Amino acid sequence: MMDKYLIVTDLDGTLLNSKHNISDFNIQQINQFRKYxxxxxxxxxxxxxxxxxYIKKLNIRLPIITYNGGQIYCPVKKQVLYHRTLPITEELCEYLKAAVTFSxxxxxxxEQIYTINRGDVCRDFERKENLTTIEVNWNELPKQVTKIMLMSKARKDLENFSTTLTDKFKTLTLVFSQMEYLEILPVATSKGEALKELINLCQLTDAYTIGFGDNFNDIPLLTASDLGIAVSNAEPQLKKVADHTSQYTNDQDAVGHYIQGLLK
Structure with a gap:
């Protein structure tokens, strides 16, 4: 019986294939896992x-972790159970204005997306996530946000800016979620911290947690899990902290293959 197991997986680059779909094999194995x-x-x-x-396709009933740990959302009640917010201060905006030159x-x-300077990377983001952004001026921004994203193909510029913000602001968490995305979150916000909250909310403290991921933002998820698994296509830094690295990539159904082995 699998009743003592809790599997928590990242989506993009992990459970989803390169076309951002969930394979039939992954769905079958997840359904079989829940059957037990x-x-x-x-x-x-x-x-x-x-x-x-994806919630509908997988028929997820447990709360989910979104916004890289910024929220825990119940898909059954359609209710946010946990929410971390980030104040948009004048000082932060002054630094972000400098980022407009390269991102x-x-x-x-x-649930609304605002942008100062919508470009090709943002348009790709909109298509991938089936969302639409609203272009605004700096003085039209909300006072509190769930997260900020800097999108750019200039990775080195993003890395340098991340270092600058980390040195200046101690109330921020900065993490790369994809090669072109640098995310800014409230301090101590991560998938790992949210997993701890979810376990308490759902009274799953006795569960053996298995976390799957592929990128830097999954490091806290894997370290907070009892067993952290990196897919084969994961970033090298994630593989270093993982307890196990799958021989399969996200396009080869890494999550489904692990579950299949677990059920044998």
């Missing part, structure tokens, strides 16, 4: 709205 009373949910950087199609700056609040 296993608990399953997701932990993603996406918004609640963006993950709705597209995006703010997410109340």
């Amino acid at each position: 009373n296993g608990q399953f949910t997701i932990a993603t950087g996406r918004t609640n709205k963006s993950v709705e199609p 597209e700056v995006v703010f997410i609040a109340e």
Whole structure:
């Protein structure tokens, strides 16, 4: 019986293939795992709205972790159970204005996406997540957001800016969720911290947690899990902290293959 197991997986680059779909094999193995009373949910950087199609396809009943740990959302009650917010201060905006020279700056609040300078990377983000951004001026931004994203193909510029912000602001968490995305979150916000909250909310303190991921933002998820698994296509830094690295990539159904082995 699987009733003592809780599987928590990242979506993009992990459970989803390169076309951002969930394979039939992954769905079959997840359903089989739950048939034997296993608990399953997701932990993603996406918004609640963006993950709705995957919630339906997987029939997820447990609360999910979204916004890279900024929220815990109950898909059954359609209710936010846990929410971390980030104040948009004048000082932070002054630094972000400098980032406009090399990146597209995006703010997410109340499931709405705002941008200062919508470009090609942001348009790709919109297509991938089936969302639409609203272009605004700096004085039109909400006072509190769930997260900020800097989107750019200039990775080195993003890395340098991350170092600058980390040195200046001690109340921020900065993490790369994809090669082109640098995310700014409230301090102590991560998938790992949210997993601890979820376990308490759902009274799953006795569960053996298995976390799956592929990128830097999954490091806290894997370290907070009893068993952290990196997919084969994961970033080298994630593989270093993982307890196990799958021989399979996200396009080869790494999550499904692990579950299949667990059920044998």
